[in-house]
Amino acid sequence: MSRVSQSHRDTETQRRGQGDKETRGQGEKHISSRPPSLLLPVPLSPCPLVLLSLCLRVFVAITLALSAVACRQDMQDQPKYKPLAQSNFFSDGKSARQLVDGTVAYSPEATPTPPMADLSKMTTLPFPLTSQVMNRGQERFNIYCTPCHGALGYGNGMVVQRGFIAPPSYHTDRLRQAALGHFYEVMTNGFGAMPSYADKVAPRDRWAITAYIRALQLSQRAPLSDAPPEARAKLQSERQTR
Ligand code: HEC
Numbered sequence: 395m396s397r398v399s400q401s402h403r404d405t406e407t408q409r410r411g412q413g414d415k416e417t418r419g420q421g422e423k424h425i426s427s428r429p430p431s432l433l434l435p436v437p438l439s440p441c442p443l444v445l446l447s448l449c450l451r452v453f454v455a456i457t458l459a460l461s462a463v464a465c466r467q468d469m470q471d472q473p474k475y476k477p478l479a480q481s482n483f484f485s486d487g488k489s490a491r492q493l494v495d496g497t498v499a500y501s502p503e504a505t506p507t508p509p510m511a512d513l514s515k516m517t518t519l520p521f522p523l524t525s526q527v528m529n530r531g532q533e534r535f536n537i538y539c540t541p542c543h544g545a546l547g548y549g550n551g552m553v554v555q556r557g558f559i560a561p562p563s564y565h566t567d568r569l570r571q572a573a574l575g576h577f578y579e580v581m582t583n584g585f586g587a588m589p590s591y592a593d594k595v596a597p598r599d600r601w602a603i604t605a606y607i608r609a610l611q612l613s614q615r616a617p618l619s620d621a622p623p624e625a626r627a628k629l630q631s632e633r634q635t636r
Contacts, residue, residue, distance in 0.1 A: 516575035519601050531606030534599045538591055547610045559587045564607055565614050577604040
């Protein structure tokens with residue numbers, strides 16, 4: 395190999411950091427402008443190396459030891475008092491304070507209502523139906539029920555289109571004949587895969603929704619004779635142009 399090509403090869407190998415002792419010597423004069431540390435790995439003296447590995451071992455050992463005895467606390471296992479448990483914290487030895495005299499239970503539904511068994515059989519609203527009630531029912535239905543039941547109640551809401559279990563259509567004989575109270579009960583207690591809406595929809599709004607669902611059911615198969623006389627001609631002409 396000629397001297398020139400030899401030097402060239404040396405430079406190349408050193409640039410890749412693979413040069414051996416002999417070629418390093420020959421190549422040096424061609425690349426002396428570069429700092430040597432960039433070309434050659436500066437060997438650590440054995441002492442720091444040994445120290446480093448010792449440090450690493452101690453670190454790993456401590457970490458392992460710590461993780462073995464670490465105090466882990468899960469949420470289901472948190473320190474707490476169970477009801478009526480004893481405690482040294484209060485002087486009376488109880489873990490909870492005595493209710494102040496005259497305390498009354500509060501719940502939005504605390505007003506006495508008939509048992510659900512009776513409510514679910516109701517065929518009328520427990521208050522007069524007005525257009526405000528119907529509008530309120532429509533608004534609440536659109537917010538809480540359409541995601542699954544769809545705007546017309548056919549059970550094809552957006553959540554269902556994205557994979558949730560399809561609810562039955564409201565436009566079946568069974569649900570057309572169901573008592574108003576059945577819808578109230580389903581909203582209050584949930585039904586199969588459907589969760590309860592008692593915490594989101596107040597009792598009066600639940601009744602308003604039942605009224606709106608009944609209106610939806612009627613709207614899907616109402617005979618022309620159900621429409622007010624002044625609307626019939628318009629509906630008739632719409633049907634013919636369709
Ligand atoms: C998250 C989706 C979802 C929402 C929101 C939802 N439902 Fe349902 N609903 C269902 C499913 C699913 C079923 C069928 C459950 C089953 O059969 O297991 C169902 C069933 C029903 C039924 C039929 C019960 C029967 O007798 O078959 C009624 C009535 C009903 N829902 C009313 C409502 C009303 C009113 C609302 C709004 C307050 C509402 N649902 C909101 C999913 C939903």
